[in-house]
Amino acid sequence: GAGVSQSPSNKVTEKGKDVELRCDPISGHTALYWYRQSLGQGLEFLIYFQGNSAPDKSGLPSDRFSAERTGGSVSTLTIQRTQQEDSAVYLCASSFQRGASEQYFGPGTRLTVT
Amino acid sequence: GESVGLHLPTLSVQEGDNSIINCAYSNSASDYFIWYKQESGKGPQFIIDIRSNMDKRQGQRVTVLLNKTVKHLSLQIAATQPGDSAVYFCADYTGGGNKLTFGTGTQLKVEL
Numbered sequence: 155g156a157g158v159s160q161s162p163s164n165k166v167t168e169k170g171k172d173v174e175l176r177c178d179p180i181s182g183h184t185a186l187y188w189y190r191q192s193l194g195q196g197l198e199f200l201i202y203f204q205g206n207s208a209p210d211k212s213g214l215p216s217d218r219f220s221a222e223r224t225g226g227s228v229s230t231l232t233i234q235r236t237q238q239e240d241s242a243v244y245l246c247a248s249s250f251q252r253g254a255s256e257q258y259f260g261p262g263t264r265l266t267v268t
Numbered sequence: 269g270e271s272v273g274l275h276l277p278t279l280s281v282q283e284g285d286n287s288i289i290n291c292a293y294s295n296s297a298s299d300y301f302i303w304y305k306q307e308s309g310k311g312p313q314f315i316i317d318i319r320s321n322m323d324k325r326q327g328q329r330v331t332v333l334l335n336k337t338v339k340h341l342s343l344q345i346a347a348t349q350p351g352d353s354a355v356y357f358c359a360d361y362t363g364g365g366n367k368l369t370f371g372t373g374t375q376l377k378v379e380l
Contacts, residue, residue: 194373196371196372199369210367245311259311259312262311
């Protein structure tokens with residue numbers, strides 16, 4: 155079946171612009187995660203959605219970052235007034251259940267802020 | 269604080285040799301661990317996982333060892349192949365939390 159998909163695959167934007175990144179999780183997966191990966195670094199947790207529960211936003215680095223998940227499926231990560239330090243690969247993952255279970259990752263969106 | 273780290277940033281092995289990638293974790297309450305493989309330009313791919321009530325788990329050509337006494341995790345790859353070249357991440361999960369905590373990764377290079 156289809157895996158996690160993300161769009162766009164690459165995004166170049168000017169400093170100060172807003173960007174939206176999209177994630178389509180695997181059908182039936184109730185948990186959805188966003189991570190950020192800077193060049194040569196590990197994955198930094200951003201936000202987590204589980205079903206209809208309030209999201210865990212504890213990893214969002216600033217109030218310029220927000221995310222929503224509509225209908226328990228597709229998720230959008232929005233970065234307002236982008237800064238150069240926002241340049242990274244943004245990865246989305248989904249899993250069948252909360253917590254201790256395998257997360258399936260999408261290919262990521264490479265964001266470059268010029 | 270909670271952290272997961274890797275001992276070596278780069279590991280070079282000869283094709284056919286066994287590879288061992290090590291990882292240390294700091295949270296003694298961690299109860300689930302995963303190894304991921306990430307090839308260039310792709311998202312991380314699940315390799316193998318292990319729960320804290322086990323000390324060893326085997327997959328196809330891979331074995332994960334967990335030593336809770338010293339909070340150490342290792343990934344062993346048998347008969348390493350060129351296709352194994354990638355960055356390998358360990359990650360841990362603590363019960364009640366919502367996220368995996370990832371280490372910084374080890375670059376595995378397979379030399380022909």
